[in-house]
Amino acid sequence: MRILFIGCVIFSKNILELLVESKFNVVGVISKDDTGFNSDYYDTSIIAKQYKIPFIKTKNVNELPILEWVSELKPDIVYCFGWNSLLGIDFIQIPKKGVVGYHPASLPQNRGRHPVIWALILGLTETASTFFFMGEGADDGDIVSQKKIIIEKEDTASTLYDKLIHESRTQVIEFTNQLINNQLIAKKQDHRLANSWRKRSKVDGVIDFRMSNESIYNLVRALTKPYPGALILYKGEEYPVWQAKIAETPYSNFEPGKVLKISESSILVKCGLSTEAILLENHELPETIQVGDYL
Structure with a gap:
């Protein structure tokens, strides 16, 4: 089965390496130069060069030269994992087995x-790793493979991302073999x-200390690296927070945003x-902040 691969993020890197190392027939790779859009950007043409796989870079896979290049490769299936724009119907109709997205x-x-x-x-306790056949709509095609992922209270964007990569590797091997053997049954x-x-x-990434401590904690863990961080606006400047911890204080009559305690690099805020x-454990706030200041 001839596979064309599209993607330009760390997730894409992991799956493309898996496919090549597992000896599946990857006949082409589409990547793009870094536009600053993806904080987890990775140029998959690096892997294509390493394994001497034909590749092309583009911002728009729906342009005629790209469609012609893809048609010449005669892919049976396209895997599109980690691409931030929709594929047009002219592209989707090229591979006879369709396009699988993630x-x-x-x-x-x-x-x-x-x-x-x-x-x-949102504080969800579970999500899923889902592969599906792509159509003209967004994320609305038949499901190829779906596995539940538990979200622990301690999970961050980074640890959840790693969980998704780990689960998806098993899924990709499984459904690729099913596709090769014409045994895949997709679910509407x-x-x-x-x-x-x-x-x-x-x-959406700005911390408002009128929020609950749980809401602030969730915001911080959602936007920690590789993302740009939850932001505190202080004296007209933006300061990212990378790690926080839910806390309590006896001062129920203190206003939100008041600095209650400073210990080494941690700041306790009402x-x-x-x-x-909320205890700000890893942040880039200035050292000039004092107890009693307001954030």
Whole structure:
């Protein structure tokens, strides 16, 4: 089975390496130069060069020269894992077995943008590693493989990302062999159960100390590295927070945002209602901050 691979993030790197090392027939790779859009960007043409696989770089796979290049490769299947734009119908119709995409969420629920980040921000306790056949819509095609992923309270964007990669490696080997042997049975999505997450904006990553300590904790762990970090706005400047811990304080009559204690690099801040507080354990706030200041 002739596989064309599309992708430009760390997840793409892991799966492409797996396919090549497992001796599957990868006949072409599509990557792109770093545009700054993906914080986990990886140029998969590096792997293509290493294994002497034909490759091309483009921002738009739907352009005529790209369609012609893909057609000449005669792929049986296309794997599109880690690409931030939709494939047009002219592209999708080229491979006879279709195009398999990836979405780290429990489809048909939670279609759309930033599934890892939103799952953590919302405090979900589980998500899924989902491969599906791509169509003209977003994340709405028949499911090829889906495995549940438990989200622990301690999970961050980085650890959840690693869990998804680990589970997906087993899935890819399994359904690739099923495709080769014409044994794959895809499952239709129930569109009545679907919702779609919106694109995250910068303001979604700003900490407001009127939020509960749990909401702040979830925001921080969702936006920690490889993402840009949850932000504190202080005296007109932006300061990222990389790690936080839920805390309590006896001062129920103190206002949200008040600095209660500073210990080495940690800062305890009043937040939410009643006795809630948040301990900022890893951050880039200035050393000039003192107890009694407001963030």
